[in-house]
Amino acid sequence: MNNKKISKNSGVFEPLLFSMKYLGRKRSTIYLIIVAAIITTATRLYVPVVIGSIVNSIQERNFSVLSYFVELILILAVVSAIATFIVNFGAQYASQHYAYNLRKKVVNSLTKKDVSFFHGSTSGDLLSRTTMDIDATRNFLMNTLSQLIPTIMMIIFGFVYMLYLNYVFALFFISTIPFLIYIGMVFQRKQRMHWRQIRELYGEMNERLQEDIAGQRTVRTYSLENSQIGRFQDVTGSYYGEYMDVAYLRGFYNNIMPFIISVAATGVIIYGGYESVITGVEVGNLVAAVNIFNLITFPVSFLGRLIVFSENARAGIGRINTILSTDHDEDLVSTGTFPDSNGIQFHDVSVIKGNREILKNVNMNIEPGSFVCITGETGTGKSTLVNLITVLEKCTSGYVSVGGVDVRNIPLETLRKNVAIVPQEINILSGTIADNIRFGRSGIGDEMVIRAAKIARIDDFVSGLPGKYETLIGERGITLSGGQKQRLAIARAVVTEPSILILDDVTSSVDPETELKIFKEIGKNIENITVVLVSLRYSAMKYSEERYILKDSTIMELDEIESMNLFSSGEGQ
Amino acid sequence: MKDDYEKEEEKFINTLGATASLKRLIKDVAKERKSFATVVIAVVTTATALAFYPLAIGYAVNSMANRDMYGVIFYGLVFLLLYLIQMIANRFRVIHTTKISQLAVKGLRDRSFTSIHSVPISFFTVVKSGFLISRITNDAETIGDFLTFQIPQVISGFSAVILSIVIMLYLDPTLTLYALIILPVLSIFTLSLQGKVRENYLKTRKTIAAITGNLAENINSIRSIKAFNVETYVNSKFDSLNTENLDANIRASRLSSAYGAVIRVLEFIGISIVIYEGVIELQIGLITIGTLVSFIFYVQEFFDPVTQLSQLYNAYQSSIVGAGRIYGIIDSPKEIIPEGSVPVDTFETALELRNVTFSYGEDTALNDVNLTISNKEKVGIVGHTGAGKTTLSNLMLKLYLPEKGEILLDTNDTRNILTSRYRDIIIPVLQEPFLFRGTLYENIRIAKKDASNEEIEKLALEFGLERIFSRLPDGLNTDAGELGRNLSEGQKQAIAILRAIIRAPQVLIMDEPTSNIDPFSEKDIFASLEKFSENRTLILITHRFSMISLVDRIVVVDQGKIIENGDFETLMKKKGMFYSMYNIVNANDNWSV
């Protein structure tokens, strides 16, 4: 709500207001930049005035003051140079710190979001928000500080010096300003949609590429190459079209600004020339004025670019704000310890997703230290059910407790340290096998890594690799087969010796023989561990101490015979 | 370590060198002849206008000094005219440079996208998606900016400088020399910093690339990060990359800002020299006051192009590196389509693997495999994880080519068969089901463009999958989400199965198609599949021994070799690996207590 308001009122300066929030202590740099910008433009534009005086003295054939003027120019040069340095470096300094702070904040916000936040957006989109969009706002801030502020100062000082030189010149000068502002505004309005579109299409291009590369095997085996290429070309085609639309606008508005200034400069030449011809007054002031016009032309034409940057930044801000908002933050309680008992209880748990009641009044009591299997048809909500235990998903009503304590009253950090879940979707990070087993957690020695790998029965495979545990995997390493990935994920979960372990159908690509060995190793190595297994396999059910089936949104306990019957007709020979 | 992989990628895709890339880029840009010519004319016109306006001012000043009002008006209007010409020429320049450069960029993107569809699949094991995506989007964008904004500005600036020098020489050669004294100093100063500038610049690029890579990985792995509660670690790792990037940028900008300051001093020194010498010449009547004024304006004009040039250098570097990489992708060796590929239409007798050996890297994944599958035969493939089952199917799908040995379809080496035709005959259900964004209907329709919703529904019903989809919020109209994330694993598999079935191929290869599907639904699939495959060839990789009765023959793979091959009874009698695997799963006997 608040953001919308800002964007309406502040227009082109919205990115500026936005960035102020993330400048932190570097905000004072901006004052310094403004002071330096005043000094640098005052000195820079004073040089034409000095040159004008030189021309005047030449016309008066007074050559004695010349060396004084030249010295003055050199002094102005040094002062102006120092101030320029401050403006340019200050602008970079502030904008880089801004980007640093904002990135940090965005990543922090991202990791605070609950899982449902990530359902709504593609990773390509989130990535472009955290990189491209932040960069667009940084770029605008940088250019505002290093270009816009000095340009505004130039216009102010240009006017002041003109007044000093000849008030009619000043009139010519000031009369251009409304035109420049008006044109700038029109230009901005006309471009806005196009830049939004360009950013959208760029994101789309990214997503298409990512999808196409990830699905390359499907694309090829189903001979979809041409249709994929055609769709990609549609996107690049629209992208090109938008750029051309912008080019037509730029081609007009970007050039009309310097032209307006030159019209005024021509006015100065003719009016000043007339004055000089009539009264015989020296032309120095006129030369100074024309020179000032000339020096201002380039910065003013740059204003057009700045408007483009502002548009880019504004498009980006909306997208960044959705990440920064606290919607979807995981609510965290900060105190509390993990209960002594590792039994799990479901109390009248219901979950509604969309318009469907996935779970309905589920009650279940999992004994401490037991090995429990949950089965059920595809899409009945098994993953949803187990995700409730570590609050990766939330109950619509009812609650889940561990050792009698409502999981929402246990700090997430404590909860997730003690309850390890191996999600169905396995993420391998680029890094070594050992890195992937440690997965960023500290205090895990090499022996622990190897022990975990042995439990997950992947040690044999790893030991056979030339680099052993230091072999690179993931994006930049070797590819693992489906079952190898699953076993690696199991090792990742058991390495911290959790008191509860949840395996969400992560042995589906592991052959049953190995699977049972893994189950046995887990029980042997981690005392009193409670294991909740989601499985569709008869062998796994048979191994378990208790069995449940999820059906029609409710859970039922099965005895051995019932479980056997579930599978028996499918075992036909 | 990471660097090594980047180098490997670059080596692999054979990045073009700077000069070669530049030549090709120019050629690509010049393809739009008309626009290119327009740009050249516009640039020359702009430069000319730029070079002449100080002269106009000078003449106007002289007219004033001579009290010649007509001269003042005339040169004042010339001054305006020069700006008008510049404005018009600039309009053409902006439009047509955008046109040619954005077309060139589009071409680079389209061609590299096309190229990655005909490189061997093994390309993707070396060159990762992150690398490709940032080349095709990011690098291409850099090239676009360089061509659209930077290059034209600098070229017209420089043409103006050269023309200006010519005019200055015409006005007064001696004063020109004085005016130009500052140029070598400026150039030497600029050049001497280039090494350091480049180094700083590369550092900033590298650190920002590290940030992007890290973010991509974090976003993709967010579910595991949450599950394992490693947010703090993720944040602190990101922080250190973020800090490195900040430091690199601050260092780079310190140097470039100092450069800008020195340029400012040089500019004023240049003006002072001209004034000093100009006044001397003026006193002895060598030049007019107007000429001196023109010269002062000229010297000021020199500096913009030179400072722009130093910025251009960075942009040039990164664009040319980017272009080299993109050309590398475009030029990547394509899967060889032998001359006179055989366009087979049907499969008659048998698919045969003869002494097939294959490896992804160092270790052999398949070792001297021999296997004949006759038409309409149903073969099961079993084995432990990592045994090489998926690899075997990859080869039969022609996703990879065997290193040694050959694969024959009715005595034709598959190498020589037109791949698109081959893939009409043989269709897989891959081990990892892949879903595109879009509805499930659309995801199935990729296999058969004209399939109606009713046809899809009917098929789902027939295969007992409609129950699975009925649990989705909008049934088959549900949007799959990125990588099918809105679906449960089993639902994804069900889509992959339907997709293959609707294509009705002669040969169907299924790689653990039901691993995440419940046994109840599997029963239905099983029954329909049995009927469906009656007149087809079926190759079924599975751990589900309930599926085994679907096949006539079983092949056991272990460590890249076929170790057992025969029908169910034979293998059970043999008491080998199949027997021991099967017993674990199907220990029904000791189940009921």
Ligand SMILES: Nc1ncnc2c1ncn2[C@@H]1O[C@H](COP(=O)(O)OP(=O)(O)O)[C@@H](O)[C@H]1O
């Ligand atoms: N955002 C959502 N809105 C509505 N339904 C959803 C949403 N996300 C998932 N589902 C559905 O919830 C059901 C339960 O999914 P899941 O727990 O993964 O099932 P399982 O693990 O038993 O296969 C599925 O039918 C799935 O399609």
Ligand SMILES: Nc1ncnc2c1ncn2[C@@H]1O[C@H](COP(=O)(O)OP(=O)(O)O)[C@@H](O)[C@H]1O
């Ligand atoms: N793209 C790949 N690059 C490198 N190694 C691979 C690749 N795919 C599979 N492998 C390796 O080849 C071996 C056989 O894998 P695979 O055929 O997938 O086994 P499975 O029998 O489980 O299907 C494994 O050791 C695996 O790590």
Ligand SMILES: [Mg+2]
């Ligand atoms: Mg699931």
Ligand SMILES: [Mg+2]
């Ligand atoms: Mg496999």
